[in-house]
Each structure stands twice: as structure tokens, then as C-alpha cells.
Amino acid sequence: MESLNKPYYRIVAIPGEGIGPEVVQASLTILQQVAQLEGFTLQVDYGWLGATAFEQFGSYFPSATAQLCDRADGIIFGAVNQGGLLELRKHFDFFCNLRPIRIVNSLLHKSSLRPEKVQGLDMLIVRELVSGIYFGPSGRSSDDQGAYGYHTMLYYDHQMRRIARKALQQAQKRRGLLTVAHKENALPHLPWTRLVQEEATEFPGIVVEPMLVDNLAMQMVLNPQRFDVILAGNLFGDILSDIGGALVGSIGLLGSASMNADGFGLYEAIHGTAPDIAGKGIANPLGTLGACILMLQQWGEEQAAQRIMQAQDRILAQGYRTADLSPQKEEILVNTQTLVDLLLAEISTE
Ligand code: IPM
Ligand code: MG
Secondary structure, eight states, rough: OOTTSSOEEEEEEEEEEETTHHHHHHOOOOOOOHHHTTTTTEEEOOOOOTTTHHHHSSSSSSSSOOOOHHHHHHEEEOSSSSSSSSHHHHHHHHEEEEEEEEEOOOGGSSSSSOHHHHTTTTEEEEESSSGGGTSSEEEEEEEEEEEEEEEEEOOHHHHHHHHHHHHHHHHTTSSSSSEHHHTTTTTTTTTTTHHHHHTTTTTTTOOEEEEHHHHHHHHHHHHHGGSEEEEHHHHHHHHHHHHHHHHHTGGGGGGEEOOTTSSSSEEEESSSSTTTTTTTTOOOOOHHHHHHHHHHHHOOOOOHHHHHHHHHHHHHHHHHHOGOOOOOOOEOOHHHHHHHHHHHHHHOOO
């Protein structure tokens, strides 16, 4: 008999293409085990996006997928090459993208930087996800000089302000430093600095530090430990977060959460479809699993989140590595399934 007060969550899994299906399946297996151990129920429905959706429905983001997601508690997404993802983000207004970049101790020497440069590294990129140059007026045309193309970086002030408030809230929960990526020396009509500073008057104690995005990229590789929360628009946030992958040793480790104003979210790894290794069963599932941890935390299932995190840290400390982390010497190369099996065993031991 199911107990009546047992929490029940419904998620939509959207595997997509490339390594997407492999890393989503791996993460769901682990989530189901944690659900059992922690006493909640997970119902999983499958949705379609990208190329596989196009084959079946003639649309990269079919309305069937939108409807399925409508009543869900969260969406777990794998990866797609093109089409559908931006529409999905826009459709549910997932404007607030959180990308934590944290070093795992046992992977210090996997960083592109010397271990002492990344020891203790713990930053959070807050990326605006449904506006800016990804969604501004765009097109191709031609005039007397020839054919041309354009994408417009357009932000309403209210869009910059609402993501600024999210970033300020995150800084409040963390170390209180908010670095704002901007490019006002060249793009003065996007006044991120002023708008964030105005919002910050309601967040006493938070230090707002505006930084030109080119300099910020350099500082991220010179002195990444100095950062706490970084706020960036859509394009700059995309670029900066890949630097984070190099800092922690592999982009395959990074997960992200994209939330709308209601706290409904899309959970996905930062990496793409990785066509070179797709179907080989060797992908690193920890990025998508990291995203699932963010989902559990958003639900308030902190114990479940901790269980996975601790299991992951212990397995990595024992030297198990997927190929993206190029195992050396006494480290042990494992494929996706073996890593999942190790995690499942580890999660069950307190
Ligand atoms: C990301 C990806 C996407 C983005 C691509 C696949 C459109 O690079 O989530 O970082 O640019 O937002
Ligand atoms: Mg990206």
C-alpha cells in the first residue's frame, strides 16, 4: 500500500539525440533508486525535441511535448543538435539559468589550470536564457552591398532587472559578491551595471562588481577563485560557462537548472550532443546527473540530493573516470553503465 503522504513527482524526460538518451537514461536510473531510498515516487513520461521530434511530428518542438511538460514537476533534458531547445526555453519562460561551477577535490589535477589555482573553486553563473541576441530580431536579407545577416541583442530593462534580482538572491545565499558581465564600452544601450545596481539597493550587503565581459573571461582563467556569482546575458553566459568546463576538468561534469517565475524548471547538462562518442556508451552522465541534483534541491528533497552528491564524490575519489576525464596511471577508465552501477551501489550505502 502506498502511503498517502508520500511525495509524488511527475517528470518529463526528453532524451533528444547524440549522447542525450544515454545520459538521461543513466540519470533516471539513479533518480529512481534515490526515490525508493528516500520514500518518494517519480513518474516519468517521455517527450520529444529536436531531430527525433521532427521525424515523428514534423516539428522540432511539437505541441505534444509542450502539453506533456505543462503539468510536470520538472523536465530532464539530454541534448539536441539544432531546433527545439530555444523554443522550449522560451515557451515556458525559463529565464533564470543557474550553472554552478564547483571543483571536485579528487579532480583538481584534471583542471586546465594548476591545482592551486582551482582549489576550492565554487562559482555560480546566472545566465539570462530567454532574451538577448538569441531571440532578438534576426534575419538574412540583401541590399546594394550584397547579402547580409543580423541578430539583434535586445533586452527590455525589466528582463535585465528580473534576472538581476535572481542573481542577487543567489549572492545572498552564498558569499555576497555579484560580478556583472557587461560590454558597455561598446554596447552602451544595454546598461546592465546601472540596472543591477538599482535592484541591489534592496539587497543590502551584496557587493555588485561590474566587469567588462572580455576582462571577465580573462579573470576566469587567471584567478577563478575570486568569483562568487556571475550574472550574464544569454550569449555571454553561454560562452563563460564553457570556460567553467575547462576549469573543473571536463564540461561533461556540469549541470544546469533553468527556472521560470513559478519555480518550474528544465534540467540539463551544459554539454551538447557529442556526436563523436554518441551511441558508444562512454559518455559522462555526471552533467545530467548534476542537473537532476539541482531539480531535487528545487523540490526541497535535500537529502536525496546529498545522497547522490556524496556517492558521486566517493566514486570519483576512488579513481573511476569516464573517458572525457582521460584517466591516467592508477585511475580507472569506466563506461557510462559501469559508472551508473558504481553509483547505484554507493548510493545505497550510508
Ligand atoms: C548551452 C548550449 C545552447 C545554448 C545551444 C545548444 C543552443 O550551448 O545550453 O549552453 O547556446 O544555449
Ligand atoms: Mg553552451
